[in-house]
Amino acid sequence: MEAREKCGVAAVSVPGQGASPYLYRGLRALQHRGQESAGIVTSSHGRLHDRRAMGLVHEVFNRDTLEALRGSTGIGHIRYSTRGTSTVENAQPIILPTHDGGLAIAQNGDIVNYQRLRKRLQADGVELVGNADTEVAGNFLAMEYENSRNMEAAIKRLMSEISGGYAFVMVHGDKFYAWRDPLGIRPLHLGSIEGGYMVASESVAIELMGGTPLRDVAPGEIIAVGRTKDKDGELVPTLRPLKGMSTGERAYCMFEWVYFSRPDSIVNGTLAYEVRYRIGEILAREARPDADLVIPVPDSSRPHALGLAQASGIPYAEGLIKSRFVERTFILPDQKRREEEVRIKLHPVPGVIKGKRVVLVDDSIVRGTTIKEIIAMVRGAGASEVHVRVGSPPIIAPCYFGIDMKDRRELVAHERTEEDIAKLVGADSVRYLSMPGLVEAIGHPEKSLCVGCLTARYPVDIPQEHRRLQTTLTDYHTETPQEDTIQ
Numbered sequence: 001m002e003a004r005e006k007c008g009v010a011a012v013s014v015p016g017q018g019a020s021p022y023l024y025r026g027l028r029a030l031q032h033r034g035q036e037s038a039g040i041v042t043s044s045h046g047r048l049h050d051r052r053a054m055g056l057v058h059e060v061f062n063r064d065t066l067e068a069l070r071g072s073t074g075i076g077h078i079r080y081s082t083r084g085t086s087t088v089e090n091a092q093p094i095i096l097p098t099h100d101g102g103l104a105i106a107q108n109g110d111i112v113n114y115q116r117l118r119k120r121l122q123a124d125g126v127e128l129v130g131n132a133d134t135e136v137a138g139n140f141l142a143m144e145y146e147n148s149r150n151m152e153a154a155i156k157r158l159m160s161e162i163s164g165g166y167a168f169v170m171v172h173g174d175k176f177y178a179w180r181d182p183l184g185i186r187p188l189h190l191g192s193i194e195g196g197y198m199v200a201s202e203s204v205a206i207e208l209m210g211g212t213p214l215r216d217v218a219p220g221e222i223i224a225v226g227r228t229k230d231k232d233g234e235l236v237p238t239l240r241p242l243k244g245m246s247t248g249e250r251a252y253c254m255f256e257w258v259y260f261s262r263p264d265s266i267v268n269g270t271l272a273y274e275v276r277y278r279i280g281e282i283l284a285r286e287a288r289p290d291a292d293l294v295i296p297v298p299d300s301s302r303p304h305a306l307g308l309a310q311a312s313g314i315p316y317a318e319g320l321i322k323s324r325f326v327e328r329t330f331i332l333p334d335q336k337r338r339e340e341e342v343r344i345k346l347h348p349v350p351g352v353i354k355g356k357r358v359v360l361v362d363d364s365i366v367r368g369t370t371i372k373e374i375i376a377m378v379r380g381a382g383a384s385e386v387h388v389r390v391g392s393p394p395i396i397a398p399c400y401f402g403i404d405m406k407d408r409r410e411l412v413a414h415e416r417t418e419e420d421i422a423k424l425v426g427a428d429s430v431r432y433l434s435m436p437g438l439v440e441a442i443g444h445p446e447k448s449l450c451v452g453c454l455t456a457r458y459p460v461d462i463p464q465e466h467r468r469l470q471t472t473l474t475d476y477h478t479e480t481p482q483e484d485t486i487q
C-alpha cells in the first residue's frame with residue numbers, strides 16, 4: 001500500500017454535448033492514480049480550451065471552469081509525478097502548436113529512452129520548457145506532423161522511437177487519439193457512450209462517465225476518434241482502431257491487479273477484485289498462519305484478506321479503521337510526515353484486537369515504513385501476536401514504467417529474507433505470495449506479465465538491468481492503417 005501510483009488519462013468525444021463534464025467524472029473516478037495535479041483540454045471547432053492546476057480534481061474544477069471548457073471532444077489527466085518535477089508547468093495535458101491548430105497530449109507511464117529523443121529535438125532547435133517525457137513526445141509529434149500533415153503516421157513514428165510503458169491520449173482538431181505501448185504494460189480501456197466514444201486508464205472510469213466499457217485498447221494499438229456526417233448531415237463521432245505496433249508479446253503490469261487499479265476495474269480482461277480475492281485464497285494455502293483474526297490493511301487489501309479468511313477459516317475482522325478524510329499517505333513529501341500520517345489515517349479497534357493473534361494482510365510492501373507503524377499500532381492495541389501476509393511476491397527492484405519505486409536501497413525486501421523483514425518491521429512472521437501463486441491468481445501466463453520489480457528482469461531494455469522480452473526497437477513492425485474501420 002505504499003507504492004506511489006502513476007497517472008490517469010481519459011478522452012471523450014460525444015455528439016452535441018460538452019465533453020468536460022464527462023471528463024470531470026472520469027478523472028474523479030481515477031483520482032486514486034494521482035493527486036498532485038489535474039487538467040482537461042477540450043476542442044471546439046479545432047480551438048483548444050484548457051485548465052490545469054495543482055490539486056485534486058474537485059479543487060481544480062467547478063461549474064464555471066467546466067462550462068468554459070467548450071467543445072464535445074477532449075482529454076483529461078491526473079498526475080502523480082514520476083518523471084519531471086511536481087510543478088504546474090509539468091501538469092498535463094500539455095499544448096503544442098501546429099499549423100493546423102494546437103495539439104494537446106497527456107500520458108500515463110514512463111518512456112525509458114526519452115533523453116535520447118530530447119537531445120535530438122534540442123539539436124533540431126526545439127525549446128523544451130519542462131523536464132517531462134510527455135513534453136518530449138508531444139514536441140516530436142508536432143514536428144513529425146508538420147513534416148507529414150498525417151497525425152497517424154506521426155504517432156507511429158513516435159512509437160517506433162520510444163520504449164517503455166505508456167498510454168497516451170491526444171486531441172488535435174476535432175479528433176482524439178489514444179495509444180498504448182506495444183507490450184501493454186500500462187492499461188487503457190475503450191468505451192462507448194450515447195453515440196460517442198471514450199477511453200480511460202480504467203474501465204471503472206468509463207462506467208462512472210456513464211459509458212459502456214467495450215474492451216481494452218490492444219497493446220500497440222492506436223485509437224482515432226473523428227467526426228463524420230450521418231444520414232441527417234449531423235457530425236457524429238466515428239471510431240477507427242488502427243494497427244500501430246506490436247510484437248505479439250505482452251507484459252501487463254502485475255501491480256494493476258494487485259494494488260493500483262480499483263477493485264471494480266476490469267484489467268486486461270480480468271476483474272481486479274477477483275484476482276485479489278484469489279490471492280488471499282492462495283496465501284491461505286501457501287502460508288496459513290496459526291491465528292485468531294484476519295485483519296486487512298484498509299482499503300486496498302480487503303479483497304485479499306477476505307479470500308484468506310474464507311479459505312483458511314480464520315475469522316475476518318475490520319480491526320483497523322481508516323479516516324475518510326485524509327489524503328493518501330504517499331503524496332506527503334518526506335518520510336517523517338509520511339509516518340505521522342499513517343497514525344492519523346489508521347486507527348486500531350482495541351476491543352477487537354486485544355489478546356488476539358492477528359494476521360495483517362497487505363497487498364504489497366515497498367519501503368516497509370507503513371506496515372512497521374501499523375504493526376506497532378496493533379501491538380499497542382493489545383494483540384498478542386502479529387503475523388503479516390503479503391499479496392504479492394517481494395519487491396526487490398525498481399520500476400521504470402511509471403511507478404515510483406526507483407531506488408533499490410529504499411525497498412525493504414531488497415537483499416533481505418522474510419525473517420529479516422519480520423525483525424525489521426516488528427512482526428512475529430512475514431510471508432509473501434509466491435510467484436507461481438501470483439501467476440495463478442492473475443490467470444495470464446507469466447510470460448505475458450511484467451514482473452520486473454519482483455525479478456529485476458524487465459520486458460524492455462533498461463541499461464544495467466536484465467531484459468526478458470523485447471530485443472531491439474526494430475523488432476516492432478508498423479502496419480498500414482485499416483481504412484475506415486468504423487465500429
Ligand code: SF4
Nearest residue numbers: 253254399450452453
Ligand atoms: S516493474 Fe513492477 S510496477 Fe513496474 S510495470 Fe513492471 S510489474 Fe508494474
